[in-house]
Amino acid sequence: MLLLPGTDPGLERALAAALDGGRPVAPLPPDPSAALAMLQPDEPVVEDDAALIVATSGSTGTPKGVVLSRRAVVSGSRATHDRLGGPGNWTLAVPPHYVAGVMVIARTLVAGTRLQHASSDLSDLPEVTGRNYISLVPTQLVRGLADPRITKRLAAYDAILLGGAAAAPELLARAEERGVHVVTSYGSSETSGGCIYDGVPLDGVTVDLVPAPDRPGTTRVAITGDVVFSGYRLRPDLTHEVLDGRTLLTRDRADWVDRRLRILGRLDDVVISGGINVDLAAVERALHDVDPQGVALGVPDPEWGARIVVAITTDHSLADVRAALTTLESPARPRGLLRRDPLPLTPTGKIDRQQLLEWWAAGPGECPAWKESM
Known part of the structure; x- marks a missing residue:
């Protein structure tokens, strides 16, 4: 080699x-x-x-x-x-x-x-x-x-x-x-x-x-x-x-x-939140009108099993995003938000989802993005 x-x-x-x-x-x-x-x-x-x-x-x-x-x-x-x-x-x-x-x-x-x-x-x-x-x-x-x-x-x-x-x-x-x-x-x-x-x-x-x-x-x-x-x-x-x-x-x-x-979407994009299967790709399609670059993530949550979190580049609050996604079932509507422009990318230009998950898990003062949760 x-x-x-x-x-x-x-x-x-x-x-x-x-x-x-x-x-x-x-x-x-x-x-x-x-x-x-x-x-x-x-x-x-x-x-x-x-x-x-x-x-x-x-x-x-x-x-x-x-x-x-x-x-x-x-x-x-x-x-x-x-x-x-x-x-x-x-x-x-x-x-x-x-x-x-x-x-x-x-x-x-x-x-x-x-x-x-x-x-x-x-x-x-x-x-x-x-x-x-x-x-x-x-x-x-x-x-x-x-x-x-x-x-x-x-x-x-x-x-x-x-x-x-x-x-x-x-x-x-x-x-x-x-x-x-x-x-x-x-x-x-x-x-x-x-x-x-x-x-x-x-x-x-x-x-x-x-x-x-x-x-x-x-x-x-x-x-x-x-x-x-x-x-x-x-x-x-x-x-x-x-x-x-x-x-x-x-x-x-x-x-x-x-x-x-x-x-x-990916098979792994389907997460269970509140006992309901949530298709993260479908969340992203609904999110498109708020931010075409927005992505959806499933993060561990003791109450819901998985909490839906979105990462966006636009100047919207979590309340704004939830109000724009009323067509989604309640478990699919985001309960957390990361906001940063630009979002982190891998060397090939893909959104670095692993980095976003690490940001969400970071403690106070350690996350380089605006973080909002409910």
Whole structure:
């Protein structure tokens, strides 16, 4: 296994060698301590055809090492270009130690196209000619559309591949109005990045909704195809829980709307409060009119079992939020509020829910956000 910082200029060359049968590559984050503890580089890589080992984002817990085969990386790269309209150059503006970033590099290697670089704030976004693509998270797109110069450069791309978190309909509409072509992407490290574009699986990818064993009456997303990972690094126990041959059993709930997959939330987003199942994703959808960036959390509570808490960036009180969510059942209406702008993000641009939970649990004077409770 070859360990390289994600910012190392040799990463592209090392990945090319790995895809050609060389040693698998593990891109490291700026602080590599957790990744090294997970990777245990002195232990051999036992998975056949391993090319890449990437860490999950860790937004809801300890990161895991996802082993991707050459077949998975190449299949995902080719299927992406087939869906987007053909091979093109790519601009790398997301961290290359996560799957979204390193797959940008991989697509250029597989297609023999050019890789360009931009900072995460897109302030140095290059002018492009010919067929070009870029991968972003919603936070980047929101901020980019606020700058006319960046918006003009984004509009020159043939597609903005948007993933990592759900995109608000208002954001997609704003991008379309400004001539920015967005393709929403759903997937994970375990599927070589996004494998479902605008709700439609890529060629070679099959999606089924199967019963969730620990949630009676609930189904979860199952993804089958060559893009699926080989297993978690040195964790056969965790691998066995989610991998059945070439099928990944996710923790996501979804349904089909007009033959397009609509993600409803995580299985873990359903918490019991006051004896009632509360869907945190449904709370967030209701919260959208108060704050499109707002998130809902379930925190331990001695009376309710779980207390619903929301984290927002707007200047609303807990009473304001509760008054705006009268369509929800009483147990689903928040009994706590964290307010801070901006909310904490993981390096991939997702809301850092683990950090928010720690803030809520913090004692007086230790929470860096406004906290209100009832």
